[in-house]
Amino acid sequence: MVCLGNxxxxxxxxxxxxxxxxxxxxxxESCGTSSYHIGNKPDTRSIDIAKKYxxxxxxxxxxxxxxxxxKVYDYIYVMDDSNYQNIIKLTNNTDDKIxxxxxxxxxxxxxxxDVPDPYYGSEQGFEDVFQxxxxxxxxxxxxxxxxx
Numbered sequence: 001m002v003c004l005g006n007x008x009x010x011x012x013x014x015x016x017x018x019x020x021x022x023x024x025x026x027x028x029e030s031c032g033t034s035s036y037h038i039g040n041k042p043d044t045r046s047i048d049i050a051k052k053y054x055x056x057x058x059x060x061x062x063x064x065x066x067x068x069x070x071k072v073y074d075y076i077y078v079m080d081d082s083n084y085q086n087i088i089k090l091t092n093n094t095d096d097k098i099x100x101x102x103x104x105x106x107x108x109x110x111x112x113x114d115v116p117d118p119y120y121g122s123e124q125g126f127e128d129v130f131q132x133x134x135x136x137x138x139x140x141x142x143x144x145x146x147x148x
Contacts, residue, residue, distance in 0.1 A: 001103070002087060003079040006032030006062035008119050010079060011042035012130055013103060015050050015057035016137045021144070027072065030060070033086040037062040043119065049126040053134075070096040077103040077140075080114035104132065106139040 001013035010030035018028050032038075040062045041047070050057045067090060069076065076099045078084045084102060091097045104113040115132055118125030 001028070001030035001077050001079075002033060002065055002083050003030075003115075004032055004034050004083060004117065005037045005119075006030055006064070007037045007040060007043045008046050008117060008126070009115050009129055009133070011057050011060045011062075012046050012050060012126075013077065013079070013133045013137065014060065015055045016130070016133050017140060019055045020137055020141045026144070029063075029073075031063045031065045031069070033065055033083050035064050038064055045118070045123055045126045049123070049130045053130065065090070067092075070099065074099060075140075076100045077106075077136075079103060080117070081112060084112070103136045103140075106136040106143070107132070 001010040001017070003010040010032065014028055014030035021028065042057050042060055042062075047058050065087060070091070076087060078087060078100060081102070084100060087100050088097060091100070102112045102114075104115060105111065115129055116125065118129050
């Protein structure tokens with residue numbers, strides 16, 4: 001799960017997906033394309049909205065995407081087109097490129113819609129983002145279970 005700073009959207013996506021899958025069978029992590037917040041906890045509003053739905057993301061710490069992530073992960077979900085472009089620039093081959101996808105394509109195939117960044121907005125923005133990501137993660141779970 002990838003967003004810009006790894007403190008709002010991608011930590012929520014990580015926490016949501018982890019809550020829906022067996023962690024002994026899947027590696028689910030998040031990171032940012034920037035180095036702005038490395039080592040920081042998620043935004044308190046992300047922590048609070050996750051907690052509202054019984055998910056604890058307070059122990060997560062922001063990291064930055066690295067080239068070796070292409071070797072570790074089968075799927076790389078980005079939150080918006082800017083993140084997509086930043087990750088695609090790092091790809092060395094077609095196999096890496098096909099791993100990268102907009103997370104909302106799980107709801108709206110091939111639309112490449114952005115998950116809005118709630119950082120500068122209100123708590124409602126975090127609620128809206130949580131709901132979008134929750135629906136997308138439900139579809140990811142269905143896809144993973146179908147492929148296994």
